[in-house]
Amino acid sequence: MLNFKKSVLMLLAIMVGCIALYAAPAMAHGEKSQAAYLRMRTLLWYDVEVSTTKLKVNEELVMTGKFYWFYDWPSNIAKPEVAFLNIGIPGPVFIRKASYINGVSGTNSTRFDIGETYEFKVILKARRAARVHMHALMNVKEAGPLIGPGRWVEVTGDMADFTNEVTTLTGETIDLEHYGLVNAVKWHIFWGVIAAAWLLYWIFQGPILIPRYKKVKLLGDEADDMITPANRMVGLVMLIGTIVVVTWSYFNAYAQYPVTIPLQSGQITIPALPDAARGVNVEMIDARYRVPGRALEFTIKVTNNTNSPIKLGEFTSANIRWMNPEVSQAEPADSHDPVASNGMSYEGGAVMPGQTKLLKATCTDAAWETYRLAKLIYDPDSRFGGLIFFFDEEGNRSVVAIGGPLLPVFI
């Protein structure tokens, strides 16, 4: 019969096993799991495009787009004092050849200004065959990754054909895919063998772990006697040997590669793009979320300081787009691109140059629920954010950030 202790341990083991078996494979990489306010009120991405969605190993893909740092930044999220533009892909399917923010190299981490817009360009080279959902993303220190729109991209070909050749400062052409690999493996094996020998030696020098701890307690001040003169000699040889090997390897590497530069870990500040609002001012009057209808309804006071009449064509937030097809049209780029092609409508018509007018807009789509944005109404402050796009008769676009408290309506 089982005793109490064994029974408890067995139950714990069963629980751990059940939880492990219950865990389903993760098919996405977290874009819906981030809190709604985080996606709506931090980094707002738009105009994100990829140069191709099908390519072969060694071919390049360019991702471009813009991002806006939302003016009503959540107080509990670290501001972008140190941030790094990246691409989120499951596994090393691509390598990054270069990245640019407003034309400046994105090699270093960057400081960004809240309330400003930047454009980016990332050049990738296909490394192995895969079909992946790739996202633009911004890593912000102490805030984590802020994820941009995703695109399905398919890479075909053989990874064995992949090359990543670069020319060094000294004019030598090397393939980074294999460069230094043999040397790295050699040194890993060397230190692995040394470490294993050291470990094995001590395993056979008397009691180990808890029995040794007990013996040390028992011997008290005389515990040092457990270390024999032979043990001390082996330790000394190991110490001197390690120092000699490390010193020799350092000078040997320096002799082989006398010209090097350190890893780039600096930080730069990049000036923002000109104001994308182009003279259109918007004031939020009120906003409601109609729960059963899956609709955001907001009233805004718009002042048009441009020279042309403008109409409301799009609302975007959390990488989802609600289009007003009478003004601006867009279709989903792929099966997972959340574009509500007929999702937006508004009352109020065009805003004439110099005119101030109230517009009442409605953004409807199941995406509010399926992308978990509706969870916003359960937040303590229930504030939303997003970008609205106005278009004049010539197709010129004004991009304005809007946001504020959101009142849920159930009836």
Place this chain on the structure above:
Amino acid sequence: MLKTLYIIVFALMSTASWGHGGVMNEGNECKLRVGPYVMNFSGYQPENNVSKQFCDDMPTIGKSIIVLDFIDNKLRDMTVNFRVIKAEVAALGTADDGKVNNAELAQTPFFEIPAKRYPTGTMTITQDFKEKGHFVGYVVIEGENEKFISRFPFSVGYPNPGIPAGLKIPIAVFLVIIVIMIWLARRKPVVLNERKED
């Protein structure tokens, strides 16, 4: 005591996922499976439980709103027919709940939303349930060359008396911690070997 402990742990752990026919409560989401396609299922009773969201069963009678949000975008190009039929018994909690019954489907429905496309991906059904009872819901989706039917029994006016699903795992973990604490408290303290005097 051990038998009781086993029963409690297994009973609580077995409800991580449950459902009535096509409607499944997966984690914190209520999903309706129709063939290969998936929708989010949300039930509201704005007059009695304003902000609460239900998964198939409605605890009280009165005005009820069911919202189906299409997770698969392909459903936006298909027609969706929603019908509810009165039933004699509640959901069985077995695989039979999801089996389509053609004779049942041929009955005159209690209410029905005719087949229609929903380009915004949201279908909203409003119904005033004046009496409590058991029902069977059918969702029929039809595309160019495909047709799928999902069946899910549900009840109206029968409040769920059990422990809320979201609390079951935390309670199980809490109980296990209590058991471990009792076990540790009853252990004899470790006594190190005394050094023997020569």
